[in-house]
Amino acid sequence: MWDFDIGRTLAIMARTWPFIVFRMIVYFGITVAYIFATGAGAGIGYGVGHIASDPDGPTSFALWGGIAGFGLVSVVVYWIREYILYIVKAGHIAVMVHLIDGRDVPGGQNQIAYARGVVSERFAEANVLFVLDQLIKGVIRVLTGLLGGVAAFLPIPGLDTLVRFLNTVIRLSLTYVDEIILGYNIRLGSNAPFETARQGIVLYAQNGKTMVKNAVWLALFMWILAFLVFLVMLAPAAAILYAMPGELAGWSFVLAIVFAWAVKAALIEPFAIAALMSVYFKAIEGQVPNPEWDRRLSDASKQFRELKDRTLGAVGMGSVA
Numbered sequence: 001m002w003d004f005d006i007g008r009t010l011a012i013m014a015r016t017w018p019f020i021v022f023r024m025i026v027y028f029g030i031t032v033a034y035i036f037a038t039g040a041g042a043g044i045g046y047g048v049g050h051i052a053s054d055p056d057g058p059t060s061f062a063l064w065g066g067i068a069g070f071g072l073v074s075v076v077v078y079w080i081r082e083y084i085l086y087i088v089k090a091g092h093i094a095v096m097v098h099l100i101d102g103r104d105v106p107g108g109q110n111q112i113a114y115a116r117g118v119v120s121e122r123f124a125e126a127n128v129l130f131v132l133d134q135l136i137k138g139v140i141r142v143l144t145g146l147l148g149g150v151a152a153f154l155p156i157p158g159l160d161t162l163v164r165f166l167n168t169v170i171r172l173s174l175t176y177v178d179e180i181i182l183g184y185n186i187r188l189g190s191n192a193p194f195e196t197a198r199q200g201i202v203l204y205a206q207n208g209k210t211m212v213k214n215a216v217w218l219a220l221f222m223w224i225l226a227f228l229v230f231l232v233m234l235a236p237a238a239a240i241l242y243a244m245p246g247e248l249a250g251w252s253f254v255l256a257i258v259f260a261w262a263v264k265a266a267l268i269e270p271f272a273i274a275a276l277m278s279v280y281f282k283a284i285e286g287q288v289p290n291p292e293w294d295r296r297l298s299d300a301s302k303q304f305r306e307l308k309d310r311t312l313g314a315v316g317m318g319s320v321a
Contacts, residue, residue, distance in 0.1 A: 027266045037069035094115045094186050184203075201297065207280070
């Protein structure tokens with residue numbers, strides 16, 4: 001079974017309620033933006049379509065207007081993703097790390113200001129954290145193969161299709177490794193984030209079986225919950241789109257997916273991250289990075305090598321406190 005304590009993780013979540021509310025405002029705000037942009041685009045398209053001589057013009061233009069509105073919000077969300085990482089995700093992780101270690105944190109809105117101070121002390125600018133996050137994500141792409149995938153857990157011949165499927169599940173379950181490494185960085189109070197991230201990845205790899213086992217359990221829980229939210233939101237999404245101009249009701253499943261994504265990002269993801277960080281901190285206790293894993297990651301991943309290069313380039317700018 002899993003190694004995380006569900007009750008303790010929920011207690012941590014409860015104590016970080018200001019960030020939960022903050023996440024809900026951000027992610028449900030994005031959902032509302034999708035709804036309004038899709039509706040406005042459909043309305044504009046419907047109006048423009050009336051000018052066309054084609055009798056199907058209003059419906060067709062409304063559909064393309066809705067698609068354009070949806071796409072516009074997607075572009076905006078893509079461009080602000082580093083600030084969401086810096087202000088929302090990193091701050092929440094900082095508070096959760098302190099609670100996992102038994103440290104006191106402020107309550108109410110002061111918690112958000114406190115967390116921003118912790119993050120800005122470690123990462124002066126949002127783009128530094130974003131570059132670090134992207135490099136870690138690049139290393140994660142090769143991590144599953146180095147850990148041996150599911151073959152390490154299921155060495156049964158003749159099950160190639162099943163093994164490939166389960167390896168895909170494992171790859172998807174490693175989504176939050178970057179958040180865990182960020183938590184490790186904050187926990188150490190590091191002033192050399194690229195070097196600390198390199199060490200944290202090596203420690204993750206050498207405890208790979210424990211981490212992957214727990215990550216798979218949490219991924220299954222999350223997908224089930226997100227799918228249930230998707231099913232529940234299908235009817236409201238269809239009702240919202242039915243009220244819009246043109247034939248947009250068929251897009252109800254897309255809007256339901258956006259709703260499910262918002263719930264997952266605001267409520268479900270923080271639970272998974274807190275649980276995995278607890279398991280990680282316990283697993284690496286008393287350990288030092290294994291040079292053999294460092295070498296294997298260096299050979300397999302150019303992003304891991306870039307972490308080393310950035311560390312060398314930053315010599316003199318700071319060190320692990």
